[in-house]
Amino acid sequence: MKQKFSRSLLTTLSILIAVAALTVFTGINEGIKNTGTAQVARQNDLNEITVRAKTKNPGLASFFTEKNDKKITQASVDEIAKIQGIKNIYKEIQFNDFSSLEIDLLGFGMTTDILVFGAPKGLIEGDLANKNVWDRTTEPYPVIIPRKLINAYNVLIANPQNLPTIGEKDLIGKQLSYYPNHSTFFTTSTAQTAPIKLEVVGFSDKVNLLGITMSDKIVEELNNKYSDGNTGNYLDLFVETDSFGDVPRVAQEIEKLGYSTEYYQKDLERLSGQLAKLSVSLGIISFIIFLLAGITIVSNFLASIIERRREIGLFRAIGATKFHIKKLILMEAGMMGLAGSLLGLFAGMLTGYFLNKSVLSDFSSLVFTPDSIFQFTALSITEIILFGVLLSLAAAYIPAAKAAKMNPFQALK
Amino acid sequence: MIHLKNISKKFVDGKTFVTALHDINLEIKKGEFVAITGPSGSGKTSVLNLIGGLDSPTHGTISINEKDISKYSDKELSKYRNRSVGFVFQEFHLEQFLTVLENVLLPTYFNHHKKEDAHRAKELISEVGLSDRATSHTNQLSGGQKQRTAIARALINNPQIILADEPTGNLDAATGAKILEILKTLHKKHGITLVIATHDEKIASSADRIIKIKDGKIC
Numbered sequence: 001m002k003q004k005f006s007r008s009l010l011t012t013l014s015i016l017i018a019v020a021a022l023t024v025f026t027g028i029n030e031g032i033k034n035t036g037t038a039q040v041a042r043q044n045d046l047n048e049i050t051v052r053a054k055t056k057n058p059g060l061a062s063f064f065t066e067k068n069d070k071k072i073t074q075a076s077v078d079e080i081a082k083i084q085g086i087k088n089i090y091k092e093i094q095f096n097d098f099s100s101l102e103i104d105l106l107g108f109g110m111t112t113d114i115l116v117f118g119a120p121k122g123l124i125e126g127d128l129a130n131k132n133v134w135d136r137t138t139e140p141y142p143v144i145i146p147r148k149l150i151n152a153y154n155v156l157i158a159n160p161q162n163l164p165t166i167g168e169k170d171l172i173g174k175q176l177s178y179y180p181n182h183s184t185f186f187t188t189s190t191a192q193t194a195p196i197k198l199e200v201v202g203f204s205d206k207v208n209l210l211g212i213t214m215s216d217k218i219v220e221e222l223n224n225k226y227s228d229g230n231t232g233n234y235l236d237l238f239v240e241t242d243s244f245g246d247v248p249r250v251a252q253e254i255e256k257l258g259y260s261t262e263y264y265q266k267d268l269e270r271l272s273g274q275l276a277k278l279s280v281s282l283g284i285i286s287f288i289i290f291l292l293a294g295i296t297i298v299s300n301f302l303a304s305i306i307e308r309r310r311e312i313g314l315f316r317a318i319g320a321t322k323f324h325i326k327k328l329i330l331m332e333a334g335m336m337g338l339a340g341s342l343l344g345l346f347a348g349m350l351t352g353y354f355l356n357k358s359v360l361s362d363f364s365s366l367v368f369t370p371d372s373i374f375q376f377t378a379l380s381i382t383e384i385i386l387f388g389v390l391l392s393l394a395a396a397y398i399p400a401a402k403a404a405k406m407n408p409f410q411a412l413k
Numbered sequence: 414m415i416h417l418k419n420i421s422k423k424f425v426d427g428k429t430f431v432t433a434l435h436d437i438n439l440e441i442k443k444g445e446f447v448a449i450t451g452p453s454g455s456g457k458t459s460v461l462n463l464i465g466g467l468d469s470p471t472h473g474t475i476s477i478n479e480k481d482i483s484k485y486s487d488k489e490l491s492k493y494r495n496r497s498v499g500f501v502f503q504e505f506h507l508e509q510f511l512t513v514l515e516n517v518l519l520p521t522y523f524n525h526h527k528k529e530d531a532h533r534a535k536e537l538i539s540e541v542g543l544s545d546r547a548t549s550h551t552n553q554l555s556g557g558q559k560q561r562t563a564i565a566r567a568l569i570n571n572p573q574i575i576l577a578d579e580p581t582g583n584l585d586a587a588t589g590a591k592i593l594e595i596l597k598t599l600h601k602k603h604g605i606t607l608v609i610a611t612h613d614e615k616i617a618s619s620a621d622r623i624i625k626i627k628d629g630k631i632c
Contacts, residue, residue: 314506317467318566319495319523322487409467412506 007304008336011297011392015340016347018286018293019388023348024355024374025282026384031356031375032278036271039205047087047244049251050262051080051237072234076259080239083253085246090123090238092208093219096227098183101212102195103176105166113183115211118219119144123238127204134215140175140199141218148209174200180226208235290391297395301333305403312403313411322404329400330393337392341385348384349376414606415441415464415574420473422459422629433459434629437473443573446600446607448620456629457610461576464608465498466490477574495524499567499605501577501596505559507551507566513538513558514547517565524570537565541595557588564595568603575600577609581616593619 053072077089095116102111121134124144128134133142147168154165177195198214207213223229237259241250244264251261305312312325320328352374359373422434434456441447449457462468463475466482474481482493494500507516514534521530538547541561551559560580567575577596581589593616600607609616617623625632 310506311508314508315519315523316491317465317494317500317506318520319491319570321491321523324491324523407468409462412467412502 004304004307007300007307008332011300011333012336012340012343014293014296014300015337015388015392016344018290018391019341019344019384020348020351021289022286022387023345023384024351025286026380027348027352027374027376028355029275029279029282030377030380031373033275034375035373036275037268047241047247048263049239049241049247049254051076051239051254051259052235052262054258054260072237072259073232076234076257077237079257080237080254080259083250085242085250086239087242088122088240090120090240091216091234092123092213092236092238093118093216093223093233094235095180095219095222096231097181098186100179100182100184101176101198102179103174105170105174108163111184113185114178115208116178116180116219116222117208117211117213117235118216119207119213120216122240124202124204124207124213127206128202130201133201137215137218140197141178141214142201143176143198144202144204144207144213145171145200146207146209146211146213147203147205149211150203152209168203171200172202176200180222206238290387294391294395297333297392298398301329301396301399302402305329305399309406309411312406313408313413316406316408317412325404325406326400329403330396333392333396333400334389337389338385340392341388344388345381345384414443414445414478415439415608416474416476417460417463418474418476420463420470420475422456422463422468423471432629434463434470437629437631439624439631441606441608443606444600444604446597446619446621447609447624448617448622449608449610449624449626450612450614450617451626452612455626457612457626458578459629460626461578461608461610464574465500465576466494491523495520496570497573499570499572499575501560501563501567501575501580503579503582505551505556505563505583507559507562509550509552512548512550513543513554513562513565516551516562517569519566520569530569534565534569537568538562540599541565555588556584557591560584560588560592561595564592564599568599568605571603572605574606574608577607579611580609581611581613589613589616 051072077091080086081089095118099114099116100111101114102109104110121131125131125134127144136142150166150168150171157163158165176198178198179193179195182193198212204213223231239250239254241247247263248265251263251266254261315325315328356372356374417437417439420434420437420439421432423430423432425431437456437460439460449460451457459468463470464477466485469483473483475483477493477497482490485493508519511519514531517534517538518526518530521527521534535544535547538544541564543558543561543565546554546558551562554562560583564580575596580596581592584592596607596609597619599605607620609620611617
């Protein structure tokens, strides 16, 4: 009796461990997938294509080092505009010289060199609480900060140096002093003149992550006043299509014209590729854990059947068919599978909860913090329970068949 | 009713080829009380196992009510064991985690268990004198009480035949006598064919007929 209880407990425990591991892996996989997809959607309006000049080498370095093969000019805008299915084309420009920014934040005064980009209202109005603020042409000029820039500051500067981290609440409405043509690094730049006042009016995942973004009209004025004037080149174009479905075709036609493109489906495809690798890795680990659990269950049931030989013999003597014996053992396995699965699901979710809490607290300095990196759907929960029960049934099948074949007279001996 | 014709049983024990029964012919009438006697290893249990469908013969036919059970499928043989035969073993073979009532009811779960079965089980428990222990677990019972439970279990599906293999073998003389008395009473009351395998001459003498077996042959 004691032995039987120990074996059942060991079997249930094997299922519990396997299901708990599967629960954690499924939750993480699902969570990362959803978080990644949400982030991709944040960065790309669903029916928008970012058009850039094609560079020989991809990556950040190309921004500073590569000479563009084909610059984006008004002629580019005109040729792209001819493609069918385009609703709007927004142009992003850049201030063409050094500039620096002074900010008083959390009791600290900071000055840093900064790149300044200009974007039309149509592009960023979704990120503004008050859309009209972008039309303001007097100081303080409205400015948008990319969320990733805040993340970069928190992760790369504030955290390692034990400086206070900053969030959107600290920055919104904040006034900044802007010095065009003045660099804190390059001595060749001009001396600091009277500052231009800026006001933070919003945050965006879409705007250029390498600096701050102002109204394109203001940047044009700044270029005329402090730089060599406008070059006629655009940094990026944001092409809005008539519908989400048009995006891949329009992007393909733009690429044929010699530009590079970024859009939701492309980003998502890239992300899916990376996630597939993660899923395969987690799948392999799950498979190994399930295999080990399966082997434990098989050996447990085989041992249990030898121990319960007389019981099986008695059942056969009082009228149980081979099918009855198989059914009894599989029912027992199914019950243990269900109990192990439910307990494993609970244990896995509990582990996931604490894992999530710990990871999210590590990410708390980031502006973009997912609600949870450990997520489930009703379908994945059902699948996990089903997996646990099926594992138990599959592992018990051979022992059950063996028990059913026992000769009742031999078993009763 | 029970007809064993030219029955031989051979089996392999390790590397040795053993002949348990040699060309046995035996007939037992309906309602008869037969004792099969003989020394240990003579083949008594083999005869009971063959009649009860727990084992199959190497040669020969076993007819029960004119039907050859050696040709039965597993399903048919299981049905025969469940409804036509009741076994009483020397080692009782009771489920320790079940109560007396649940043990008695066990065969009904392989025969479309009905609510009325519980009523019959209680009646049988009362007949074997265990009414006050119906809800006790079998590990709390004495040897005699365990064998009474086993007898009640053997009768639950109204079998035509009771096969008892050394039913008093694990009991003291007084308790063994009581068990034999119960078996005889039930045999008479229910008109059941009772076949007991025993090496106890006293038990054998109370049977209608004694069949002696030695070295797998009927003497």
